[in-house]
Amino acid sequence: MKLLTTTARGSAAVLTGALLVGSLAACGGGSSQAAAKADTSSLTLAIDSDSASFGFDPLRVSAAQRQFFEGLYDSLMTLQPDGSAGPGLAKEFTYNADNTVLTLTLKDGVTFADGSKLDADLVKANLDRRSDPALSAYSAVAKGGAQEITSVDVVSPTQVALTFAKPQPGFEKNLASTTGMIVGKNGVTDTSTLAATPDGSGPYTLDPSTVKGNKYVLVKNDKSPDASKYAFKKVVFSVVLDPQARANALVSGQADVAMLTSNTVDFAKSKGVGVSQIGGTVNTMISFDKTGKTAPAFGQEKVRQAIQYAINRQALVDALHKGDIPAWNALPKDSAGFTKDLETKFAYSPEKAKSLLAEAGYPNGFEFTIIAGAQTQTDLQAVQKDLAAVGITMNVKMAASTDEAFAAVATTPLGYAPLNWDNPVGVMYGAILNGFTNVQKATDDQLSAATGELAAAKDDAAVKAAASKLNTRLVESGWMIPLYEALTNQGYNTKKVAQVKFAGTNAYPLLSSYTPAS
Amino acid sequence: MEVTMALFITKRLLMALATVLVVAVLAFLLVHAMPGSPGAVSLGAGASQEAIDEVNQRLGWNDPLFTQFFSWLGSAVQGDLGISLIDGRSVSADLASRLPVTASLAAGATVLSAVLGIALGVTAAVRGGLLDQVIGGFVGLLVALPAFWVGVIFVYLFAVQSSVFPATGYVPFEVSPQDWALSLALPVITLAVGGAAFIARQTRASMLEALQQEHIRTLRATATPTWKILYVHALRYASLPIVAGIALQFIGLFGGSVIAEQLFAMPGLGQAVQTSVSTHDAPAVQGVVVIATVVVVAVNLVLELATKFLDPKLRAS
Numbered sequence: 001m002k003l004l005t006t007t008a009r010g011s012a013a014v015l016t017g018a019l020l021v022g023s024l025a026a027c028g029g030g031s032s033q034a035a036a037k038a039d040t041s042s043l044t045l046a047i048d049s050d051s052a053s054f055g056f057d058p059l060r061v062s063a064a065q066r067q068f069f070e071g072l073y074d075s076l077m078t079l080q081p082d083g084s085a086g087p088g089l090a091k092e093f094t095y096n097a098d099n100t101v102l103t104l105t106l107k108d109g110v111t112f113a114d115g116s117k118l119d120a121d122l123v124k125a126n127l128d129r130r131s132d133p134a135l136s137a138y139s140a141v142a143k144g145g146a147q148e149i150t151s152v153d154v155v156s157p158t159q160v161a162l163t164f165a166k167p168q169p170g171f172e173k174n175l176a177s178t179t180g181m182i183v184g185k186n187g188v189t190d191t192s193t194l195a196a197t198p199d200g201s202g203p204y205t206l207d208p209s210t211v212k213g214n215k216y217v218l219v220k221n222d223k224s225p226d227a228s229k230y231a232f233k234k235v236v237f238s239v240v241l242d243p244q245a246r247a248n249a250l251v252s253g254q255a256d257v258a259m260l261t262s263n264t265v266d267f268a269k270s271k272g273v274g275v276s277q278i279g280g281t282v283n284t285m286i287s288f289d290k291t292g293k294t295a296p297a298f299g300q301e302k303v304r305q306a307i308q309y310a311i312n313r314q315a316l317v318d319a320l321h322k323g324d325i326p327a328w329n330a331l332p333k334d335s336a337g338f339t340k341d342l343e344t345k346f347a348y349s350p351e352k353a354k355s356l357l358a359e360a361g362y363p364n365g366f367e368f369t370i371i372a373g374a375q376t377q378t379d380l381q382a383v384q385k386d387l388a389a390v391g392i393t394m395n396v397k398m399a400a401s402t403d404e405a406f407a408a409v410a411t412t413p414l415g416y417a418p419l420n421w422d423n424p425v426g427v428m429y430g431a432i433l434n435g436f437t438n439v440q441k442a443t444d445d446q447l448s449a450a451t452g453e454l455a456a457a458k459d460d461a462a463v464k465a466a467a468s469k470l471n472t473r474l475v476e477s478g479w480m481i482p483l484y485e486a487l488t489n490q491g492y493n494t495k496k497v498a499q500v501k502f503a504g505t506n507a508y509p510l511l512s513s514y515t516p517a518s
Numbered sequence: 519m520e521v522t523m524a525l526f527i528t529k530r531l532l533m534a535l536a537t538v539l540v541v542a543v544l545a546f547l548l549v550h551a552m553p554g555s556p557g558a559v560s561l562g563a564g565a566s567q568e569a570i571d572e573v574n575q576r577l578g579w580n581d582p583l584f585t586q587f588f589s590w591l592g593s594a595v596q597g598d599l600g601i602s603l604i605d606g607r608s609v610s611a612d613l614a615s616r617l618p619v620t621a622s623l624a625a626g627a628t629v630l631s632a633v634l635g636i637a638l639g640v641t642a643a644v645r646g647g648l649l650d651q652v653i654g655g656f657v658g659l660l661v662a663l664p665a666f667w668v669g670v671i672f673v674y675l676f677a678v679q680s681s682v683f684p685a686t687g688y689v690p691f692e693v694s695p696q697d698w699a700l701s702l703a704l705p706v707i708t709l710a711v712g713g714a715a716f717i718a719r720q721t722r723a724s725m726l727e728a729l730q731q732e733h734i735r736t737l738r739a740t741a742t743p744t745w746k747i748l749y750v751h752a753l754r755y756a757s758l759p760i761v762a763g764i765a766l767q768f769i770g771l772f773g774g775s776v777i778a779e780q781l782f783a784m785p786g787l788g789q790a791v792q793t794s795v796s797t798h799d800a801p802a803v804q805g806v807v808v809i810a811t812v813v814v815v816a817v818n819l820v821l822e823l824a825t826k827f828l829d830p831k832l833r834a835s
Contacts (some may be wrong), residue, residue: 215785
C-alpha cells in the first residue's frame with residue numbers, strides 16, 4: 001500500500017513540477033496588446049512571405065516587395081500617400097516632346113551603405129543591369145520588354161537621360177517601385193555581395209540580429225536625410241506564413257501590424273485590433289491560349305465567354321473566400337475602369353454558357369487540363385464543378401515543380417493568378433499583351449488601342465474612359481475570367497499604431513505611413 | 519571487455535558513416551533527377567538559354583555525375599555544403615543557424631514527453647484499476663490529437679486569450695535565456711503531447727512486466743525503500759524499450775518539427791526544407807537531407823550504446 005501511495009505522490013510531483021515550470025515561465029511575461037505602450041522605439045510587421053528570399057537585391061523582386069525594400073533603398077521616384085509618384089533620388093524629371101526621353105535630375109548628398117555617393121554614373125550602372133534576366137524589376141524595361149529602355153546616358157554628374165523604344169508618358173510611376181531603386185557602387189560592381197548585405201541609401205539599415213527567412217530587423221540609417229520621415233527607430237519584418245498564426249501574433253502582441261487574410265479579419269476585430277482594408281487584387285483565370293494551339297476550343301471567343309457565364313462567383317466566395325468580393329470586372333472596384341454593368345451582363349447563367357458552347361460548335365463541351373498550385377487547388381475544384389455542369393471537363397493537375405507551373409503558360413490554355421492592378425498600363429504591357437501570359441502571341445486590336453489610350457491619358461476623364469474600355473474588353477474577350485477581388489487587410493494594434501492608410505490603390509502601405517497612435 | 523567495446527563502437531561508427539554516405543548519394547541523385555537545372559532555378563522563368571547554360575557551366579552541372587558528387591563530398595567533409603542557388607549564401611552557415619532551433623524543439627519536446635510519459639506510464643502500471651483505465655483513456659485521446667490542432671488550441675488558450683506565452687517567434691538562448699524558454703514553451707508542449715502518450719504506453723507495458731520479476735518481489739520482501747524498487751530496479755529493468763521509444767520520439771520530432779515551425783514562425787530546419795524544396799534550391803535540399811541523416815544516425819548510435827550499457831547481457835556479449 002505504501003508502495004502505491006509513494007508512486008502516486010512521485011508522479012504527482014513530476015506533473016506539479018512541470019506545471020510549476022510553466023507557471024514560473026508565465027510570470028516572466030509574454031507581451032500583451034493591453035500592456036503595449038504607444039512608443040516609437042520599434043514596429044513589428046507580420047508579413048506573409050519572405051521578401052528577401054532572393055537576398056537583398058531590390059531588382060530581383062517585383063513591385064509587391066516594395067514595402068520591405070523601401071526601408072533599405074531609395075527609389076528614383078517615391079510613391080506618395082495619394083498613390084502618385086513624387087520626387088525621390090530624382091528631385092525633378094522632364095520628358096522630351098514625343099515622350100521618348102525622360103531626363104532625371106538627381107538629388108545631392110546621398111550616401112550609400114558602402115560609402116559611395118549618388119551620381120548619374122551610378123544610376124546608369126544600375127539601369128544598365130537590365131539585360132540580366134534574373135532582375136524581375138527590370139523585365140518590362142529590358143530589351144524586347146513592353147517599356148524597353150534603349151539607352152541610359154549620363155548628361156551631367158547630376159543628370160541622366162532614359163531613352164525608350166517607344167513613347168512612355170507616365171513612366172515615372174514605374175520608378176516609384178522596385179524598378180526605380182538604386183543600389184550603391186559596390187553592390188552594382190559585385191552583385192553577389194547583395195545576397196547577404198544590402199547596399200542602399202534608404203532610411204534604415206539591416207541590423208545583424210536579422211534571421212534570414214524569419215525576422216528582418218531594420219534600424220534607422222543616420223546617414224539618410226529622409227530617415228526623420230519614418231516614425232519608428234526600428235522596424236522588424238516578421239515572416240509568418242500561416243494566416244492564423246499572423247492573426248494570433250497581432251492579437252497577442254508579438255506584431256504591431258499584420259497582413260490578414262479575409263477569413264481571419266473577424267477574429268482579429270473581435271479581439272479589439274483595428275483593420276484597414278483595400279481592394280485591388282483580382283484573382284483571375286487567364287486565357288493563356290487565345291489561338292487554340294493547346295486546346296482548339298479556346299481559340300474561340302464564344303467559348304471563353306461561355307466560361308464567364310458558367311462560373312458561380314458568389315457561391316465560390318461564400319464557400320471559400322468569406323469577406324472577399326465576387327468579381328465580374330477584370331479591374332478592381334476602386335479603379336477608374338470599374339464597370340458595374342459587367343456584373344449583370346456576365347451574371348451566372350449555365351444556360352447561356354451551354355448555348356454559347358453550342359454556337360461555337362461544342363454542344364457536348366470539351367476537355368482540357370489546368371495546372372494548379374497548393375494555393376489555387378480548392379478554387380479550381382470549385383470552378384471545375386461549375387464547368388462540368390455545362391459540359392466542360394477541366395482536369396486539375398497539381399504542379400509537380402515550379403518549372404511545370406511556369407511552363408503551363410505554353411502548355412495549357414487556362415491559368416489562374418492574383419493580379420494587382422495598381423499600374424494597369426504596366427500590367428497590360430508587361431504581362432497581358434506582350435508578357436508571359438501571351439506566349440502564343442495573340443492580338444486584340446481593341447485591347448491594344450485601349451491600353452495605348454490609357455497610357456496617353458492626361459486627365460481623369462480620359463483615364464476613366466480608356467480604363468473602362470480596357471476593362472470591358474478584357475472581360476468580353478475572355479482574355480480575363482475574373483473570379484473574386486481579394487481585399488488586402490492590414491490589422492494593427494490600435495494602442496500602438498495609428499490607423500493604417502494605403503497609398504492610393506497600392507496594396508502595401510508606405511513604410512513611412514505607419515505612425516504611432518496618439 | 520574494453521577491446522570488445524572498442525570494436526563494437528568502431529563497427530557501429532563505420533556503419534553510421536556508410537549510412538550517411540548512401541543517403542548523400544541518394545539525395546544527390548534525387549536532386550539531379552528533379553526537372554530543371556541550377557541555372558534555370560537561379561535565373562528564373564524569363565532567362566535566356568544562353569544565360570542558363572552559362573550558370574550551369576560555372577556550377578559544373580554539365581560535368582559527369584561522378585565528378586560532381588566527389589567534388590561536393592570533398593567540400594562537405596570540410597563543412598562546406600555549397601551555395602544556395604536562390605540567394606547565394608552558404609548552405610552550411612544557414613543550416614548551422616537553424617539547427618539549434620530544431621534541436622531545441624526536438625530535445626525539449628523529447629524531454630517533456632519522456633517525463634510526462636514515464637510518470638503516466640509508471641502510475642498506470644503501479645496503481646492499476648480505475649486510475650490505469652483513466653490514464654489509458656487519456657493517453658488514447660492524446661495519441662489521436664493531431665499536433666497542428668493541439669498547437670492551434672494551445673496558442674488560442676495561452677497566447678491569444680491569456681497572453682501567458684508568445685504566439686509566434688523564437689528568441690535565441692544567447693539573446694535571452696528566459697525569452698528563449700518562453701518562445702519554446704508552446705511549440706514544445708504541442709510536439710510533446712503525442713510523444714508523451716506514446717512513451718506512457720511503452721512505459722506501462724514494460725513496467726508491468728518488470729514488476730512481475732522475481733528479483734523485484736525479493737526486493738519488496740527485504741524492505742528495500744519503495745522509490746528504490748520502482749525507480750532504480752524496476753524502471754532500469756523496464757528501461758530498454760522506453761529508451762528506444764524516447765530515441766524514436768526524438769528522431770520523429772526532429773523530422774516533424776516542420777509543423778511547429780510553421781505554426782509558430784520559427785526559423786528551423788523544417789522551415790528551411792519547406793523553402794528550399796518550393797524554390798527548387800538543390801544544394802539547400804541536399805544539405806538539409808544530409809544534416810538530418812547525420813542527426814538520425816547519431817541518435818541511433820547513441821541508442822545502441824545506451825542499450826548496451828543498460829542491458830548486462832548485451833554488454834557481456
